[in-house]
Amino acid sequence: MAEGGVGTCPQVFVVDRQASYISQPSGKVSRWTRVSQKFLLLLVGLTLLGLVVEGCFIYRLYKKTEEFSLCRYHPLCQNLSHPQISGQQGGAIIRQVGPKESNEIPTVPPHLDQVQQKPFAHLIGFTDRIVDKVVVWVDDVTHSMVYDGHGRLSVEKEGYYYLYSKLTLNAAEECSVIQHKVMKDTNAYNNVPIMLMRSKSYRCHTQTRSKASGGQDLWNSFLAGIFHLRSKDKIYVTLENITEIRPGPADNFMGAFMISPGNILLPTL
Template sequence: MAEGGVGMSPQVFVVDSQANYDSVHGGKKPWWARVGQKFLLLLIGFTMLGLVVEGCLIYNLYKKTEALCEFHPLCQNVSNPQTSGQKGGTSLSEAQHQESNEISTVQTHLEQVQPRPFAQLLGAKHPRNGSVVQWRDSGGESVLSNMAYNNGYLVVKREGYYYLYSKVTTNAAEECSLILHKVMRVTQAYDKPIELMKSKSFRCPKPPNEKPSEIGEDLWNSFLSGIFQLMSGDKIFVTLENQEIRPGNTENLMGAFMISP
């Protein structure tokens, strides 16, 4: 017993042998987790590098294609494409327009290889073989290109639309007459020549009581021109009726040139 009759209570400690203790893990990760994380990062790096390389290759291919399209007519619409949502698809008129552009490009290339036909004949002679005017097909300013000339007839070698023209000058001071100036066509589709253009005028010396030698010259000229579709093998010629050609290299001419195939 303690002094003064006061006793101290003993301290009791109880040990529970059945208690469970959670194991405390350390802060260091297992080796397989660390290896997996490094492998995942390496895989992502390779993926990003592949995307960068693919983008560079696509860009280089696009630049090369764009450079080639500058010299090719079929790539003209690549730079300004039209989506189906904007235009509702390609219409028939647009397809025909594109086709006509391609045909025009081919025709331009053919024209560069073979120029369009043309001819100009100056200095007509007096008509022979009836009323057919004869021309000088060589010398001076007369020229023939991809066309032929034979005894007053201009021969067409290529089918197409041609601009035809003719001018004649006469002296109508000698006697009264009806002057007829015509441009004619000979084609295999018809048995007789076809009249393409005509000019007529009634001329009479003035004054009528004077002699022809005292009147001098009463010049009359006619100019005809027009556009016509001609076939290969067609022949074009000029006729002058009831009058004689007034000689001159610049007062009489006949010509033709293709304006469209």
């Protein structure tokens, strides 16, 4: 530099080493973000569409189920749901739903016919006679069973039977043990009497009950149960230690009816 000359100012550069640098995202990262967002929106749309389609299928299934539940009680729907008997019942059903009436008698369904063929018997009344403690009945209604007229009912078909008996009694003036039994004689045990059911009660005549019932001290005894009976078995009712039975078909009776044939085993308790 010359003395007296004009000197130039020196240039000073300051470097800030603590300055932060913000990196700008590149163009490739921005494009990937946009693609991801579009793919996510597409998945959400497909999910909503699947829910709508599933809801439509569920609604159609519900309507079909509702229509079937209302239709199953109609005779025509029952015929279509049971094709094995449609040939037997089809004619009767068509006549019922058709516009024209017919004078033909509809056929009885097979299961009802089988029920009518099962044996049964109902013995009613009391004849004021007890032969060897066996109650003799006034009248009888039987089917595939035989009443001998002396209190014994014979079984013709083997099977499981529901037996029942009711007696209306007038207690004796003295105290006594009253026994109402349902018995069976079978060839399997050389016709030795077998007790199936029994009602045993100690009764005494009381003036209070006698006045309340019009001079009688009445007492009812009812027995019922299911038993296996063989062909030629005989069932009957016995009564011990009683002086009087109140007469009447509604007060005294005995009966039996088959609930299943002998080749079907009932569950054991």
